[in-house]
Amino acid sequence: MFKNLLPSRPGTEPLAEALIACRTHFIWAAVFSALVNLLYLTPTLYMLQVYDRVVPTGGLMTLVFVTGVVIFALATLAGLDWLRARLLLRAGLRLDRMLAGKVLARVVDLQTKAPNTQALREFDNVRGALSGQGMLAVLDAPWTPIYLAACFLLHPALGLLTLVGGLLLFALAWLNERDSRPRLARAIQSSNTAYAAQENIAGQTEVVRALGMRQASINRQIEQRRLATAGQADAQFAGGRYSGAIKFLRLTLQSLSLGLAAFLAVRGQISAGAIIAASVLLSRAVAPVELLVGAWPGLIQARTSWKALNDLFAGTASRDLPRTTLPPPAGALSVEGITVQFPGSDAPQLRAASFKLSPGQTLGVVGASGSGKTTLARVIAGALKPASGTVRLDGAEYDARDGDDLARYIGYLPQVPSLFAGSIKDNISRFAIAAGAPVESVDRGAVAAAMAAGAHEMIQRLPHGYDTVLGPFGQGLSTGQAQRIALARALYGDPVLLVLDEPNSNLDQDGESALMSAILAAAARGAAVVIIAHRAGVLARVDRLLLMRDGVVQTEGPREAVLETMRAAVRPAEAVKQ
Structure with a gap:
């Protein structure tokens, strides 16, 4: 019984x-x-x-x-x-x-919009x-x-x-x-x-x-x-x-x-x-x-x-599926026919999105608001599971690795910095000490990530430096400071894939310069970088561009080629207006 x-x-x-x-x-x-x-x-x-x-x-x-x-x-x-x-x-x-x-x-x-x-x-x-x-x-x-x-x-x-x-x-x-x-x-x-x-x-x-x-x-x-x-x-x-x-x-x-x-x-x-x-x-x-x-x-x-x-x-x-331990990935990203539709929505937020990115390459994702850029970023970061399609890292599906193991190789900066109650060091290190990581190793990694994000000096000027304790939702920092801390968190552990969603939305000129340096340094060490952005400054040095519209990938390729395609699409529209 x-x-x-x-x-x-x-x-x-x-x-x-x-x-x-x-x-x-x-x-x-x-x-x-x-x-x-x-x-x-x-x-x-x-x-x-x-x-x-x-x-x-x-x-x-x-x-x-x-x-x-x-x-x-x-x-x-x-x-x-x-x-x-x-x-x-x-x-x-x-x-x-x-x-x-x-x-x-x-x-x-439980990867849903409302857990x-x-x-x-x-x-x-x-x-x-x-x-x-x-x-x-x-x-x-x-x-x-x-x-x-x-x-x-x-x-x-x-x-x-x-x-x-x-x-x-x-x-x-x-x-x-x-x-x-x-x-x-x-x-x-x-x-x-x-x-x-x-x-x-x-x-x-x-x-x-x-x-x-x-x-x-x-x-x-x-x-x-x-x-x-x-x-x-x-x-x-x-x-x-x-x-x-x-x-x-x-x-x-x-x-x-x-x-x-x-x-x-x-x-x-x-x-x-x-x-x-x-x-x-x-x-x-x-x-x-x-x-x-x-x-x-x-x-x-x-x-x-x-x-x-x-x-x-x-x-x-x-x-709880049994998983074979895989070697560390190099950062080859493959997005294959990704479709996402949230419960209650009339149309998919993403429809059959596909592209590839090699280690060391940078990709800028552009498109109007509501075109599906943030949803694509969430899927690539492993934060959202698609209804169909597959995302692969070095040929292995994301599900082939345990969630925390996969996240060690991915750095994600969401639109909202989403910091947590705890010290700045804890936030940068993704609370690694609570997971059993050695304190000295975490200290070195947190400082290295902050320096890579150009946030080291800013953190040191805070009342208690890296030990400054934040309130719920990162209370105690300005929006720009929170975004730079979140960038350092994304860089922690030298991930092989970076996904940055509007990373410069709250940054001043110095912060944007530090962001560009961090992106170029990550690409130089072999990381694949995906950047969602409206402001063109951060996309000036990317290798490739991807244009989205209504959840569909319109075009993807080398930066100059995509820009030329976008300009060619604008010229007929301007001629009609004249």
Whole structure:
């Protein structure tokens, strides 16, 4: 049965392995749950002994002996209950150790325009359900028949009352599940949307204030939050109705069992001790159902989250494919029929784009806004996976190398510098120390990259030089400074392929001169360089040009030949205007 719960889609193997690693925890928790539920019969047996043996005979020694046994049994029950809760907690911690890093890695590897930023929250939902009260309720539920059998042993009428009451409770629980499932799914979706919107606004507060969007942003977030809380309230109201009905039914059944037991005792069919015992047994028999109803929203949310995690891992299945270690590439780039179309868009952003670039060559990519230049840069940098087509480095597809291994040979400067919270050295070195790289090696590499980018002197003028700590999104630097730091990051480790998207958009004349020197130096050591640019200055020294229009490569070739083609296309248009 445990195997039936394991995910089986390609790419979800880490999820299955993590669950299997926790199998021992869950098995022992189930064993302890069996013992706990058996020991829950202790108060019932104690009452029967007191009322049927001690009270009629006045056997005080019997009372002492029975009481000692009961205390020992209840202490054992408490210990086992503590142990099973601890086992489930340990299982949750093991799941966190085994999967938290992999979940984050899969989020990074999910190459879409809008990655899943809720994945860790989904994982926490699953982990909380497996290590909390929801799992305890699931483990207790199968032992309800024990108490039902005990009720039948007291008297068939008491057993029948418990059976009918249990069936009614199960029916209410089923109705609750059927009614709550779509409501909870909508509530979870609304909550995820609201959280994502809040994170988006929080990351762009300066733009929001500068554009006078403060109140509009607040109103939009309030509306999204209202929809989320309304969905949650709707699910809770529906569940509350069933919870109230279940509690009413349980209390009524307890009272009815007392009344029925008293009637049977008066008729001489059961002993006086069975009156209280019947109520206790019935209460214990239906308690797991009530616990399940209370834990049901969390279990449903965990199931939805588990499906989301399965989809995430299945969507990034290529990450765990076995790969042969390849030699370091020289920098020969080949783009073969690349097509990219973002979800929800009417037309592809790239259509069958193809070209080649040799080591040491520089390529300038030009075209109007929206022509697909940035999308092409993202694909070449390995930041975006195309819908079809292949990008190769020295003949090997990008997927032939692990993502981090491939990135060591590629330097990428996006349009937005995208610096992170941490020191300037950490940003330049791509946080190599956190990945286990030697500190001295990282220091040398970061300084060398900054010098290659012409940013060394600028960094030294900062309050703490390379150890200057930046805030989220690189707060603490001007836009031009951030762009030069991002260029140094792209040059870190002497990559064999450089992809620079609008690298001079925020640079002054000195910065642009340093950029040109860095590009020429990289090409001189054999790196292939791809430059996306609007300003012609940075393209004056490139070897080749590529012209894009509407996601299609119009022409590509030697710089002068492409420029002549572009001028020839402009002349007829000017003649028509005249």
